[in-house]
Amino acid sequence: MPESMLNVESTLMMIATGEFSMGVLGNAFIGLVNCMDWIKNRKISSIDLILTSLAISRICLLCIILLDCFILVLYPDVYTTGKQMRIIDFFWTLTNHLSVWFATCLSIFYFLKIANFFHPLFLWMKWRIDSVVPRILLGCLAFSVFISLPVTENLDDDFRRCVKAKWKTNLTLRRRDNKAQYAFIKLFLNLLTLFPLSVSLISFLLLILSLWRHTRKMQLNATGCRDPSVEAHMGAMKAVISFLLLFIAYYLAFLVATSSYFMPETELAVVIGEVIALIYPSSHSFILILGNNKLRQASLKVLWKVKCVLTRRNF
Template identity: 25%
Template sequence: MRPIMSTGEMSRGHTVLERQTVDKTVTTLFITLILLCLVAVVGNGSIIIALGMKWLLRRTLSAHNMLLISLAAGRFCLQWVVIGKNIYVFLNPTVFPYNIVIQLLNIMWDFLTAVTIWFCSLLGFFYCVKISTLTHPVFVWLKFRVPGWVPWMLLSAVGMSSLTSILCFIGNYLIYKNFLKSDQQPWNVTGNSLRVSLEKFYFFYIKMIMWTIPTAIFSIFMILLLVSLMKHTKKTLLTFSGLRDVRAQAHVKALLILFSFIILFISCFLTLILSSDSSTLFQEFRYWVWQVVVHLCTVIHPIVILFSNPGLKVAVKRRCC
């Protein structure tokens, strides 16, 4: 016969079992996150190598490729920062979220996240101007002007992203200095009014504003491009003999790639907003779920770029062979 356990023994046993289950789940999510980041590193690294070799051979890059290599380089660096930060917090789950190491990792993460969002929005703007069949005089004028603006647009994106990271760093530093002066526990959120106010109002609204502006730009121009391509595709399907025609297939493929680009970008933006709560514990299940969801979106997009761009696909196959 099995011994009858008291209520206290049963509750302690249940707590230990639950903690082990949570630990296993967090470990699984952590490994999944690292694997996703490594896949993204390989995908973005392949784009950088392919376009970098073209840059070395031709001594120049087109405006489109300049945007692509900048986006890939930003994401490549971001994935390594994510790997470093999550290895650190996985090994130190109860670490104070505003210590010096986390502050250094956060300032790099804030900058690289903002800069990749800006680069994505600029890429969407460039696609709209160059590919759309809109005949408005403004778009006709932009078709000739935008390629020359690309280096300045990239520099502007870097400047805006630097402003975001500096503002967030100031808030992180204030919380850390306040924590050093007090005797509170690292995760005592309710006992620190400065931390509560900064996390609820300062950090959230800075990120919301700085991420929403490029997302709004991206969404507006992507909608315009979609409308333009759908009208053009409809004319093509009516003119030629169905989907068998090569031109019709090319238009449909372009629409599908564009839809995937929009869905991935908006999904990444929404998950970033939903996961931007600074008070989430590193050892919490919720923190690791959001990390996996956010970086799943960033893994898929470079793969879509690689397989949808004929030049990149040929260059990568050549390097692999």
């Protein structure tokens, strides 16, 4: 392998490791704060349960993506075996769907709790949401497992081997024969993640509509615009729009990593796609921390203690 290629791969691996560390730190902080509060109060709120489930799924997703990067760069022979990679593909598909669905649950929860509509269906869902959150999360887990089990049967052999052995004639012919089947499988998997993205987008648009109606009502009543309802709307909209933007970037990176099966320089394309994909589960956790009052206060306390420790060491 040329030295320039090794330098590029080393740089990409360093970036991936940094993104992984930041992502694990942020998501572990969310899970730790909520679990400590759960133990202290012997109960957990619906929003904390969703955030904790989301944080755990993203920690697992970060581990799988980084592991796949290291295997591709450092242990390429594993890519030609197929058996070990099927396990990684299963957990990647599982954690990917879990992360997306849990984030969608968070968007729906924000919408139901903050939006102001008087439709009977909306009011019924608003009243029932707290009691059904655990069952919804379990349903997301069951659905993700259901999706992940069959995809590992036909996903690995052609893609994984051709990543490292495109030059082999028999594999090239096999890849050509199964190209349509592989493309259909990947297209189907990618389209499945568009459904929760669409649900989150609808929630965001309805939040905008609710905010517009609320501010218009306040203007007609000649009241100020800065009230708790407006602030809650804005906070929820920031959380949802950040998820949508980051997920779109993640989705495009995921397409790059998977569609690189049909491109030259497959290995480098996969690594670049995975490095970009790490941005979504790594950075969104910090946006959630800043948007949640309890998590934000806990993070400020931690930063204050760290500052005190560093100050004492300097003196």
